[in-house]
Amino acid sequence: MLYKWLQPSCDEFKQAYLGGRLPGSVIIAASRQLGGENLALECAKLYLCHDPTPGGACGGCSSCRSFAAASHPDFIAVLSSTSDELDRGEDLTNNPTAVLENDVNDSRHTVRVDSLRQLSHWLNESAVGGERKCAIISNAHQMLPSAANSILKTFEEPPENTLIIMVSDSLSALLPTILSRAFKITVPEVKKETGLEFLKNSISGTLDLNRGELGLKLAANAPLGAKEYLEDGTVESCTEVIEALGVAVKTGYEHDAVKALLRLDSFKQALILNEFIDEVLKFKAGVSQAELPLLRISDPLLFAKLPATHLFKAHDDMIYIKNKAPFLPSRAPAALLTAWIKALVKG
Numbered sequence: 001m002l003y004k005w006l007q008p009s010c011d012e013f014k015q016a017y018l019g020g021r022l023p024g025s026v027i028i029a030a031s032r033q034l035g036g037e038n039l040a041l042e043c044a045k046l047y048l049c050h051d052p053t054p055g056g057a058c059g060g061c062s063s064c065r066s067f068a069a070a071s072h073p074d075f076i077a078v079l080s081s082t083s084d085e086l087d088r089g090e091d092l093t094n095n096p097t098a099v100l101e102n103d104v105n106d107s108r109h110t111v112r113v114d115s116l117r118q119l120s121h122w123l124n125e126s127a128v129g130g131e132r133k134c135a136i137i138s139n140a141h142q143m144l145p146s147a148a149n150s151i152l153k154t155f156e157e158p159p160e161n162t163l164i165i166m167v168s169d170s171l172s173a174l175l176p177t178i179l180s181r182a183f184k185i186t187v188p189e190v191k192k193e194t195g196l197e198f199l200k201n202s203i204s205g206t207l208d209l210n211r212g213e214l215g216l217k218l219a220a221n222a223p224l225g226a227k228e229y230l231e232d233g234t235v236e237s238c239t240e241v242i243e244a245l246g247v248a249v250k251t252g253y254e255h256d257a258v259k260a261l262l263r264l265d266s267f268k269q270a271l272i273l274n275e276f277i278d279e280v281l282k283f284k285a286g287v288s289q290a291e292l293p294l295l296r297i298s299d300p301l302l303f304a305k306l307p308a309t310h311l312f313k314a315h316d317d318m319i320y321i322k323n324k325a326p327f328l329p330s331r332a333p334a335a336l337l338t339a340w341i342k343a344l345v346k347g
Ligand SMILES: [Zn+2]
Pocket: 048, 049, 050, 051, 052, 057, 058, 059, 060, 061, 062, 063, 064
């Protein structure tokens, strides 16, 4: 099923394909939280369908049925993998669900040269079940330059009746040579209302609007990301941290705020604090509270007195912590956080 906010991007693909204007390679720029892989699968299904209509893939032909059954012989996806997963052959799949689940963010995962070599080999074999073949390269932003170079020639000029779809967090993460020949689809930012509507229908129980807006804010309005943050406790942790910061500003005692922050991993620490700093700066610039779900947790006026210079310094500290995360001594993030919360409180 295609998410509603992806429909215009899917239509872009459909019109190019049915209008005979599609080159052999497509790049979809959309994070996983925005549904980039979901869109890629929909495009692949349409491309392989024996009887495509202006409405999309027919859903009933042998291609559509084997795609749905995760057994399409002319569809393959390259996943981001560790070397162990590569050894076990888990880097290549024709299971669409595996593409959706290949959510990997640690440094051991990458799109591997060996996987792409196998892909090139597969693309050059003739189609089994129909006239066309389609491949998806998932998490293409995790591709090292050596891997990108290994697929460059095939990506620029795939064999006839073959489509390669790359999904990347952003276009800027890819080599210019990769970008040059491909049909590029950038999924636009999702409107808050659309995100909230999706959350209402997809999370269990009733959606609290403040929590929904907070989740969306932390996920840069990407609905699937907001859903994850609502379900994995990130929204609750964020609420705790901001409440504790409010208390710290009032009492001048930062210990609980630092403790609440340090319960989170460095990615979430930076995510929450950067959003917080961003909202304080916006509030000082006159943006209304309705647009600032983090600040609304506490009293925005409490934070408004924080000087911009301290906020920018805190922002730099967070970037430092994030970039140096694995190499900093374990007490260093705590020391830095303590120092900047103290500075903020004094401000
Ligand atoms: Zn079909």
